[in-house]
Amino acid sequence: MNAEQILFILFGAVSLIGAVSVISFRHPIYSALSLVVTFFAQAGLFVLLGAHFVAAVQVIVYAGAIMVLFLFVIMLLNLGTLSAKGPIGPKLKGFAVILGILLAIEGIYIAVNSASDTAVAAAESATGTTTTYDIGKLLFSEYLLPFEVTSLILLAALIGVIVLVKRESQEEN
Amino acid sequence: MENLPLVLILSSIVKILIIVHLLLVGVMLMIWAERRVSGWMQDRLGPNRVGPQGLLQPVADGLKFMFKEDIIPDHVDKPLYVLAPAMLLVPALIVVAVVPFGSSITLFGHEIPLQIADINIGILYILAITSLGVYGVVLGAWASNNKYSLLGGLRSSAQMISYELTLGLGIIGILMLTSSLSLRTIAIEQGSYPWQWNFLIHFPAFLAFTTAMFAETNRLPFDLAEAEQELVAGYHTEYSSMKFAMFFMAEYMNMIVGSAVTVTLFLGGWHFFGLENVGGPVWSGLISFGIFFVKTAIFLFGFIWVRWTLPRFRYDQLMNFGWKFLLPVALTSVVVTGILWITTNSRLVVGIGNAISAFIVVSIVAGLLVMTTPKPAIQESDSQFAPTALDAVE
Amino acid sequence: MALEYYLVLSALLFTIGVIGVLVRRNAIIIFMCIELMLNAANLAFVAISRNLGETTGQVFVFFVMAVAAAEVAIGLAIIVSVFKHRQTINVDEINALKG
Numbered sequence: 001m002n003a004e005q006i007l008f009i010l011f012g013a014v015s016l017i018g019a020v021s022v023i024s025f026r027h028p029i030y031s032a033l034s035l036v037v038t039f040f041a042q043a044g045l046f047v048l049l050g051a052h053f054v055a056a057v058q059v060i061v062y063a064g065a066i067m068v069l070f071l072f073v074i075m076l077l078n079l080g081t082l083s084a085k086g087p088i089g090p091k092l093k094g095f096a097v098i099l100g101i102l103l104a105i106e107g108i109y110i111a112v113n114s115a116s117d118t119a120v121a122a123a124e125s126a127t128g129t130t131t132t133y134d135i136g137k138l139l140f141s142e143y144l145l146p147f148e149v150t151s152l153i154l155l156a157a158l159i160g161v162i163v164l165v166k167r168e169s170q171e172e173n
Numbered sequence: 174m175e176n177l178p179l180v181l182i183l184s185s186i187v188k189i190l191i192i193v194h195l196l197l198v199g200v201m202l203m204i205w206a207e208r209r210v211s212g213w214m215q216d217r218l219g220p221n222r223v224g225p226q227g228l229l230q231p232v233a234d235g236l237k238f239m240f241k242e243d244i245i246p247d248h249v250d251k252p253l254y255v256l257a258p259a260m261l262l263v264p265a266l267i268v269v270a271v272v273p274f275g276s277s278i279t280l281f282g283h284e285i286p287l288q289i290a291d292i293n294i295g296i297l298y299i300l301a302i303t304s305l306g307v308y309g310v311v312l313g314a315w316a317s318n319n320k321y322s323l324l325g326g327l328r329s330s331a332q333m334i335s336y337e338l339t340l341g342l343g344i345i346g347i348l349m350l351t352s353s354l355s356l357r358t359i360a361i362e363q364g365s366y367p368w369q370w371n372f373l374i375h376f377p378a379f380l381a382f383t384t385a386m387f388a389e390t391n392r393l394p395f396d397l398a399e400a401e402q403e404l405v406a407g408y409h410t411e412y413s414s415m416k417f418a419m420f421f422m423a424e425y426m427n428m429i430v431g432s433a434v435t436v437t438l439f440l441g442g443w444h445f446f447g448l449e450n451v452g453g454p455v456w457s458g459l460i461s462f463g464i465f466f467v468k469t470a471i472f473l474f475g476f477i478w479v480r481w482t483l484p485r486f487r488y489d490q491l492m493n494f495g496w497k498f499l500l501p502v503a504l505t506s507v508v509v510t511g512i513l514w515i516t517t518n519s520r521l522v523v524g525i526g527n528a529i530s531a532f533i534v535v536s537i538v539a540g541l542l543v544m545t546t547p548k549p550a551i552q553e554s555d556s557q558f559a560p561t562a563l564d565a566v567e
Numbered sequence: 568m569a570l571e572y573y574l575v576l577s578a579l580l581f582t583i584g585v586i587g588v589l590v591r592r593n594a595i596i597i598f599m600c601i602e603l604m605l606n607a608a609n610l611a612f613v614a615i616s617r618n619l620g621e622t623t624g625q626v627f628v629f630f631v632m633a634v635a636a637a638e639v640a641i642g643l644a645i646i647v648s649v650f651k652h653r654q655t656i657n658v659d660e661i662n663a664l665k666g
Binding site: 029033036053056057060063065068069071072076132133 | 253292293294297298300301302304305307308311312314315323326327330331333334337352354
């Protein structure tokens with residue numbers, strides 16, 4: 001067992017435990033924190049895969065911005081007391097879990113099968129790390145149009161949020 | 174791992190130990206310096222009884238914190254309440270791993286860089302870890318189950334998210350000119366003389382970055398999260414004993430690390446008029462470390478200076494300043510640096526262009542603000558007030 | 568480390584996200600589960616990207632993150648305004664189109 005395998009098991013286990021906690025904690029704040037833990041473990045997995053830039057962006061965007069936004073909203077609405085009521089019945093829950101397990105089996109089946117198809121290239125390119133330079137070059141040449149579209153999406157989101165929230169405050173006044 | 178020479182492994186461990194302890198001692202020194210310098214600025218003495226010049230005062234304070242009763246109030250959310258101080262302290266401690274605090278020392282034929290880890294995404298690592306500091310504040314605030322704490326936490330999270338943008342944008346100009354994310358490369362590229370350092374080339378970005386860093390460390394004039402007059406002590410109102418001390422230490426640690434990062438990025442790192450090359454392979458490394466240390470200390474003095482110079486912002490002023498002044502300045506600096514660097518390839522032109530464009534942006538924003546804000550009501554009430562007062566006299 | 572392990576982990580994370588969406592009634596937690604699913608997809612992207620020795624997968628992760636950020640901003644704004652109208656974010660109670 002080499003260092004990479006140990007780290008993979010560690011990060012994988014942490015991310016799975018975190019993901020399960022997200023859906024099992026009653027209180028949204030604990031769920032949000034578990035999700036942060038999961039994201040962190042995933043950043044670790046990205047480092048293992050040699051994707052340092054993606055790992056850093058994962059922490060900056062998900063842990064540093066998106067989850068803080070979640071926490072902010074949970075605290076702002078003070079949702080703690082409201083979330084306690086209204087879980088769905090045990091029958092439906094059991095049905096959902098069975099569906100989930102079926103989906104998992106399906107996913108694992110596809111994953112293993114497709115992995116053996118692409119495993120040809122695995123031998124020679126298993127240890128390469130991608131630099132930020134490579135990603136930037138690809139982003140600004142081949143994927144320039146999607147990149148610009150992404151910026152438009154962000155702009156639309158920005159305007160959308162302002163419209164959504166602004167109208168509220170004017171009605172109240 | 175197996176083929177690494179023993180010297181490098183040992184030196185890494187020694188470096189980590191030295192830096193962590195230096196940081197902890199630095200926090201104590203910083204607390205002492207803050208109180209003494211504050212005293213000096215206010216024409217009083219400050220603590221001078223414990224030890225020579227009061228140097229042992231932080232030790233005495235620390236002992237007092239340890240022996241205080243560690244109260245966990247009944248109404249708090251216990252797991253998060255205990256976790257929050259650690260979540261603030263740990264990011265502050267691990268950021269320092271990528272900061273280069275000197276050139277390098279050659280021992281037993283191995284060149285040992287004075288840096289714990291020179292990773293190729295150094296700056297992104299710093300941005301990532303500092304963005305985690307907000308969790309400690311927010312969770313501490315929420316877990317305390319106290320409205321003042323919660324208000325402090327909300328303020329702080331909004332503030333940190335807003336100013337993080339400027340922090341990130343301020344760096345991009347440097348990245349474009351250096352074309353590297355490694356802090357060591359950035360420090361080396363700056364050269365020995367002050368006029369080669371980044372703070373002149375990217376002067377607006379430097380100002381924006383420094384201001385945003387003040388906001389990130391929750392220092393005056395940006396300490397709205399713990400404004401005593403409004404929120405008791407803000408997010409750490411309910412904390413006592415060592416847990417409170419951890420919040421306190423994290424704040425000072427953030428200041429020290431922030432100064433070190435600024436010195437590396439903008440103020441030439443360990444370079445100073447070629448002094449860092451004097452002496453043999455060991456001495457030059459130690460001298461460069463000394464230069465870095467002195468620069469960081471001077472910058473930290475600036476922190477204390479600003480604290481007693483500028484009053485605290487109001488909350489809307491804070492948001493206006495962050496979004497309407499700092500962000501446009503940082504953004505223009507990115508655009509102007511990019512265009513001028515590609516067209517002229519000269520650092521001088523980039524520097525001049527940056528300064529001029531920042532001046533224009535600030536004037537435009539200030540003009541717009543003056544035009545759009547409704548005339549203050551003070552004049553009207555003044556004119557109304559004056560006759561009534563006169564009437565009353567009559 | 569073979570590709571299968573990463574893909575299986577990604578599939579498991581995705582499934583947990585799906586179960587979360589099915590089981591929980593709190594709109595914010597459902598939203599977090601959607602983020603979890605997006606992240607599982609990201610993991611698969613990066614793993615396959617390394618396996619093929621290409622950078623394209625990582626560029627796509629970058630796009631996914633940007634879109635996820637936009638989505639979270641809009642989604643949370645909607646949740647906040649729904650909460651202002653109805654005083655609840657339980658998705659079973661938010662079942663009418665007209666407020």
